[in-house]
Amino acid sequence: MTHAFRLFWFSWLFNVKNLTTSGFFMLNATISPIFFATIAHYMFESGSRPGSLLFAALGAGMMGIWSSVLFGSGGLIQWQRWQGTLEYVIGVPPGLMQIVLPMTIATASIGIYSIASTLLWGWVIFDLPLDFVHPMWFVVALVVSIVSLGLLGLVLSSTFVLLRNANSLANLLEYPVWLVTGLLISLSLLPGWTRPISYVLAPTWGIKALRGAALGGDPAPAIAACLALGLVYLVIGHFTLGYFEVRARRTATLALR
Amino acid sequence: MNSIRVFFIGGFLAYRALFAWIHWSIYVPTMLGGPIFQILFFAYIGRYAGLKSDEFFVIGNAVAISSVAGIFGMAFTIGGERWMQTLSSILVTPANRLALFLGRTLPNIANGIIVSTVGFIVGWLVLDFSLAPSEIPAIAVIVAVCSFSCTALGAVIGAFGLRGRDIIFFANLFVLTFLLFCGVNVPLDSLPNWMQEVGNLLPLTHGIEAAREVADGASLGDVSDLILTEFAIGLCYAAIAYVLLRVFEVESRRRATLETI
Numbered sequence: 001m002t003h004a005f006r007l008f009w010f011s012w013l014f015n016v017k018n019l020t021t022s023g024f025f026m027l028n029a030t031i032s033p034i035f036f037a038t039i040a041h042y043m044f045e046s047g048s049r050p051g052s053l054l055f056a057a058l059g060a061g062m063m064g065i066w067s068s069v070l071f072g073s074g075g076l077i078q079w080q081r082w083q084g085t086l087e088y089v090i091g092v093p094p095g096l097m098q099i100v101l102p103m104t105i106a107t108a109s110i111g112i113y114s115i116a117s118t119l120l121w122g123w124v125i126f127d128l129p130l131d132f133v134h135p136m137w138f139v140v141a142l143v144v145s146i147v148s149l150g151l152l153g154l155v156l157s158s159t160f161v162l163l164r165n166a167n168s169l170a171n172l173l174e175y176p177v178w179l180v181t182g183l184l185i186s187l188s189l190l191p192g193w194t195r196p197i198s199y200v201l202a203p204t205w206g207i208k209a210l211r212g213a214a215l216g217g218d219p220a221p222a223i224a225a226c227l228a229l230g231l232v233y234l235v236i237g238h239f240t241l242g243y244f245e246v247r248a249r250r251t252a253t254l255a256l257r
Numbered sequence: 258m259n260s261i262r263v264f265f266i267g268g269f270l271a272y273r274a275l276f277a278w279i280h281w282s283i284y285v286p287t288m289l290g291g292p293i294f295q296i297l298f299f300a301y302i303g304r305y306a307g308l309k310s311d312e313f314f315v316i317g318n319a320v321a322i323s324s325v326a327g328i329f330g331m332a333f334t335i336g337g338e339r340w341m342q343t344l345s346s347i348l349v350t351p352a353n354r355l356a357l358f359l360g361r362t363l364p365n366i367a368n369g370i371i372v373s374t375v376g377f378i379v380g381w382l383v384l385d386f387s388l389a390p391s392e393i394p395a396i397a398v399i400v401a402v403c404s405f406s407c408t409a410l411g412a413v414i415g416a417f418g419l420r421g422r423d424i425i426f427f428a429n430l431f432v433l434t435f436l437l438f439c440g441v442n443v444p445l446d447s448l449p450n451w452m453q454e455v456g457n458l459l460p461l462t463h464g465i466e467a468a469r470e471v472a473d474g475a476s477l478g479d480v481s482d483l484i485l486t487e488f489a490i491g492l493c494y495a496a497i498a499y500v501l502l503r504v505f506e507v508e509s510r511r512r513a514t515l516e517t518i
Contacts, residue, residue, distance in 0.1 A: 024425065047309075049305070
């Protein structure tokens with residue numbers, strides 16, 4: 001148990017440090033959410049929704065978490081392959097899941113930078129009062145959202161690697177998920193057929209939980225939905241990761257780009 | 258004659274060397290799919306905010322997505338030569354540098370026009386937006402000029418690829434800057450003065466304003482001042498790019514850093 005925890009902790013820490021040194025990930029996690037929060041803020045202020053600063057800050061923060069997961073987890077196994085470390089990751093005694101899971105959760109964890117930067121931006125530039133309605137629930141909602149998105153990252157990492165041009169798929173999926181999960185809009189604006197897609201994506205419930213905790217409302221159901229989805233992602237990720245490993249070993253393509 | 262050959266054929270080959278983009282499986286999701294969803298994303302925020310009609314966001318974003326091709330295309334075209342270790346082979350030739358580097362902008366300008374056109378078509382198909390047939394030629398001219406000015410700025414970023422490593426960071430940063438400062442999604446007069454001033458120095462701002470006026474019924478002549486300003490901004494960035502490319506080339510030779518990655 002101690003060994004498993006230690007492995008999780010160091011794999012997580014390694015990837016957090018690794019991503020933190022990347023200009024691309026820092027842009028996605030800190031600068032990009034600030035730009036989107038500013039755009040949304042001015043759009044709301046100029047339109048008919050003044051006073052939506054916290055709404056914009058939280059939504060843009062969650063956008064940053066999704067971007068980190070999408071690019072960080074989506075390309076995780078491929079990146080190990082490019083670095084020539086995939087054979088070692090698979091060759092070591094612990095299962096592949098024990099190595100990959102903390103790393104995908106790390107990609108979601110650097111999303112904390114996103115939430116922190118957009119809230120700080122609102123507070124410093126626009127005097128946004130950070131007096132959340134349920135501060136403790138906010139912390140719980142944030143942690144659960146990050147874990148749930150990290151588990152979604154596990155699914156992405158093990159499925160994207162099966163595609164030849166996974167990076168381009170990541171480029172494609174950034175805006176649609178921001179849109180369909182209602183990070184800066186109300187879901188009721190979207191066509192009805194998008195609703196099932198929204199409901200199976202963790203950011204939908206994550207942002208709902210964060211808004212409930214910060215702006216008022218009951219965040220518990222959204223947190224529960226986030227947790228339940230996380231478990232589903234874990235089961236799917238377990239199978240897809242196993243499939244990738246067996247396939248790569250059988251076809252001897254572990255080190256092939 | 259040789260310079261013309263370098264300009265056209267060199268530029269074409271350099272663009273084809275971006276084979277990772279040209280393959281449809283990367284081109285469609287990256288150059289068309291992502292930008293199209295950008296249009297939808299901001300149109301829906303616009304609806305939620307009750308800010309402007311779909312037309313405002315389709316025009317703003319469809320013109321702005323030409324920058325994705327111009328900025329990233331040039332950053333990869335010039336920076337990519339260094340990554341692929343082909344830069345020294347190019348710079349050792351006596352080819353005219355103006356033809357060599359500016360020739361590389363031409364395919365990216367064309368690509369920007371294609372991306373933008375697809376954006377307008379999707380906006381017309383999916384959102385509440387339409388253009389009168391008589392407005393299309395003027396919009397096409399504006400898109401071409403904006404694509405040129407963005408590609409010129411992309412060449413400036415690409416020039417830094419001869420010196421720095423992380424130019425994709427700056428390419429991303431400029432695309433974000435356009436979204437905020439150039440009136441793509443927020444009316445310029447809603448932004449603080451200093452942001453408007455910055456926006457006036459960037460590509461796209463005048464082009465987008467011209468396109469919106471055309472969609473509101475203005476003729477090409479009515480917006481000629483805006484188009485010429487957009488073109489002049491593009492020329493300024495092209496001149497800066499050329500100077501930087503020359504300076505960094507000389508510097509790289511002197512410091513022997515041409516192939517340092």
